[in-house]
Amino acid sequence: MLRQHHQEVIDRLTNELINDNRYLALIVGGSIVKGWEQENSDVDIFLVCTNEEFQRRKENQEFHYFRTDLCNYPGGYVDGWVVDLDYMKQVASIGNEPSRSAFTDVIIAFSHTPEIPELVNRIIEYPIAEQLHRVQTFYAHFEALRWNVSEALKRDDQYYLKWAISDLVLYGGRMILAHNKILYPYHKWFMKTLDNASDKPENLMECIFQLLQDPSAANVKAFCECILNFRKWESPPEGWPSAFRVESEWHWMRGCAPVKDW
Known part of the structure; x- marks a missing residue:
């Protein structure tokens, strides 16, 4: 109303x-x-x-x-x-x-x-035919960002860390949205849409809030386990490093949009 x-x-x-x-x-x-x-x-x-x-x-x-x-x-x-x-x-x-x-x-x-x-x-129909590929690709980015977060923590590089944390949440969240066949609404309504997803880890939003407030190694681990233990995720058959490289760094050679624009 x-x-x-x-x-x-x-x-x-x-x-x-x-x-x-x-x-x-x-x-x-x-x-x-x-x-x-x-x-x-x-x-x-x-x-x-x-x-x-x-x-x-x-x-x-x-x-x-x-x-x-x-x-x-x-x-x-x-x-x-x-x-x-x-x-x-x-x-x-x-x-x-x-x-x-x-x-x-x-x-x-x-x-x-x-x-x-x-x-x-x-x-407004979710592109079901692309669901598996999207889950695999978001999983590859999630794993790549998990590695980047660990590097940023080791270097104590705050810019690198804030970027990596933000994108780690983005791709973990997009895995959940794709699993639920929910369209990604871009950043403004991302958290609201994710919170409304029916099939998600019970403590997902709490883990995200804690991670964004305090990007410590412990909170990174808690968030990653929250996502990865939720279900058995489909990983790219060629391995996540290759999938990440092709979709994140080589997409321009194929005239394709970067994953953030999917």
Whole structure:
């Protein structure tokens, strides 16, 4: 259930745009549709436009949509992106997990084309065919980061340590999300999404909190054991060092996105 002042903003925007022939649909996403909002949360949107309008905006790089005039609550604003149907089709076909996750739980405020609901349903489907490869790859990165953490601790290099700890949590968490067939929402909502995963180690969030607060060898060990003892993880058949090298350092030679962008 949306808060009344957020619903009022959506209603105002809908009434303004629904008869504008430049726009095909208004899609509302972000924290307010997930139930994670605060009183002053913004209203996140995708505004789907016609091909002609998108080409006009493309020439001027006018993809950002921002309004404050529709909000009558402190700190409120509308923030989003203008896209076209082709963008949504590409997300459904080849989009990375953060791009897909942005459409999870969305509200279609209005749509003039029956394609929109069907596209949204395709976008938010977890890519089951890629699940095993993702688990194996995240496992390889997890093991590589575990080694990097040990090196950083030995050298007492705080920059190296903070980077390695952050990525160790990232890939351990992504192993859990992939196991649950949950799309990775990028960093802002990563912890919230991970905490909501149904099948995870009982003490996972506590281990993460302790590790981030105190990146000691003992807390590193506790977190790694929390992840590794949860289940028998599928490891890359070629071994994690080779898998890590190919996906982390050689991805550019194959024209592929780095694992962080999956």
